[in-house]
Amino acid sequence: MTTSDVMQDVLGVILGGGQGTRLYPLTQKRSKPAVPLAGKYRLIDIPISNCLNAGIEKIAILTQFNSVSLHRHIYRTYRRDMFTEGWVEILAAQQTLQGNLWYQGTADAVRQQLTEIQRSNAKYVLILAGDHLYQMDYREFVRYHIETEADITLAVQPVEAKLAAGLGIVKRNSDGQIVEFCEKPDLDALDELESMPDSDKPFMASMGIYVFSMEMLAELLASPGNDFGKDIITGVLSERRVMGYVFDGYWADIGTIRRFYEANLEMVSPTRPFDLNNARRPIYTHPRFLPPCxxxxxxxxxxxxxxxxxxxxxxxxxxxxxxxxxxxxxxxxxxxxxxxxxxxxxxxxxxxxxxxxxxxxxxxxxxxxxxxxxxxxxxxxxxxxxxxxxxxxxxxxxxxxxxxxxxxxxxxxxxxxxxxx
Known part of the structure; x- marks a missing residue:
């Protein structure tokens, strides 16, 4: 089976995030993924564009807080025509006979929408964050998951010691399998979490991006736990084959006002680390008919x-x-x-x-x-x-x-x- 055939069996699930308190007041009237980026885009455009550029045609976006402007942007921008098999749809938090709570975390959000996710008939599920800035070829990510016969695959990024304490750090053995996972570890615990001791970036940080088979996802979500990183994955490391796919490109988690500001101004530099002009991987957004400057x-x-x-x-x-x-x-x-x-x-x-x-x-x-x-x-x-x-x-x-x-x-x-x- 070719890579393009495999990607037709992948569902992209983008998490719309919580209240976004660390980005307040930019999130006073909108959700995090709806925050404008680089003058003309919104944060949600990044994972959606990465999906479309990788041939992922089925995309579900899980939304909850301050979601009106995000819904409007998605409906205006990502309308597919009748000749396209794929779709971009919104799965909003809702009260049902099975429950009436807001999403309690990343895993709980997917759990509450699992019936709709399963209706996609996808073989693999790619879980993505709606507030990260990066360009990744998801085809390589999914191929790695299949070739290593993984139960779960995490995207991980090498980081320096000074950044490790604020991230979810995994320890990856020589085969690429993850054997430990620690969320925001204490400085004393870092020595035990090095994956590449001789590197200037010896630690591997979880990017909050995961691949599961549909069957494995449903099985894991049958157990309690609200968050993928802290609960679900750490609970099965000894029982499941959990692999780490290394992504060494530019990645920014837009979690704070300061990081949002820095990421925008990084794109102003002539040596910017994030390429806005990549013709092979364009960033899609709402088309506007505006006059020249x-x-x-x-x-x-x-x-x-x-x-x-x-x-x-x-x-x-x-x-x-x-x-x-x-x-x-x-x-x-x-x-x-x-x-x-x-x-x-x-x-x-x-x-x-x-x-x-x-x-x-x-x-x-x-x-x-x-x-x-x-x-x-x-x-x-x-x-x-x-x-x-x-x-x-x-x-x-x-x-x-x-x-x-x-x-x-x-x-x-x-x-x-x-x-x-």
Whole structure:
């Protein structure tokens, strides 16, 4: 059987995540997978694109918290025509005669939707996270699972000792079989978890990506346990053949405001580790019919500039400028992520908002923004100053928040003229 034939028997199951408290306030009005990425995408586009590029045509997305915008994006973007056998569908948390609880963890989410998952008639199930940034060829992952005759296969990544304590670390023997699994191990326990002692990255971190046969998945979920890593897999290491597939490419777990910020700005660099321009593995997203960008007298250096923007004589350095961004004259933006807007304001709307004392959507003239995340549809007035302070404590205000040393302006927030943050 060819690889393409095998992939037709694979169901991709993408976990929509929990409340996303560590990404608050970006998750105040949306789920984690719906958070914008690189100016024009959403986090959910990454695993869906990886599936489609690997020939996985059946994709189920398990959703729960703040899921309306995520559902809208999926329905608008991934509609398959009548000549395609595959589908992308949403399996939302629901009350049934069998239970009325929210998903209690990764394994519990799959367990609650197991009947629908089994109806796909897939032979293999690929479990994915909806908030990771990476490009993996799932064909190689599934092939490794089959060739090693594994019961379960985890994707693992080599990491340095300084990162290991914050991750799920597995110990992999010379045959690739996982013999130990420890979630966020203490420093004292790390010496016993080295998989490659002579390497500068001696530890193997679980990426939260798994392959099971459908039968094995159903069998494992018949036992108690809410989480795949902490409960299900650690409980069967001595009984099942659990293999570790090594992925040594770029991988970012977008779990915190700081990591989200860093991952976006990494893509601005000319030597970025994540390739947005890979013609063989495109990243799919909602197609928009936006005008070209208009730039008048601006100075742009190391900027990721997306569609439909209007920029006047601003100075922008090391920044992501999202869709429909309007940036006024004499604005300075540095080391920041500007997510743009969902719409253009009409002149009538601008007039009404000004009468109410609200700035226009976008960045007003003379404003300075450094080390900040400005969410969609935000209104930044004229001569506003927003600067990050490394020692600033986390705090939340009506129209802005400080998180991980960064300033975050939430979606649709308004910052009046002359404000200093």
């Amino acid at each position: 208009e730039v008048y007298g601006a100075k742009l250096d190391q900027v990721l500039l997306t569609d439909g923007c209007r920029i006047y004589d601003a100075e922008i350095t090391n920044a992501v400028i999202g869709l429909r961004s309007i940036i006024g004259s004499k604005v300075v933006i540095k080391d920041s992520v500007i997510m743009g807007a969902d719409y253009y304001e009409s002149e009538e709307d601008r007039t009404k908002n000004r009468q109410l004392g609200r700035p226009d959507v976008g960045i007003g003239e003379g404003s300075v923004i450094a080390g900040a995340l400005i969410d969609k549809n935000a209104r930044i007035g004229k001569r506003v100053q927003i600067r990050n302070l490394s020692d600033r404590p986390d705090e939340t205000h009506q129209n802005w928040a400080a998180r991980d040393g960064l300033i975050v302006v939430p979606k649709s927030a308004a910052i009046p003229d002359e404000t200093v943050i």
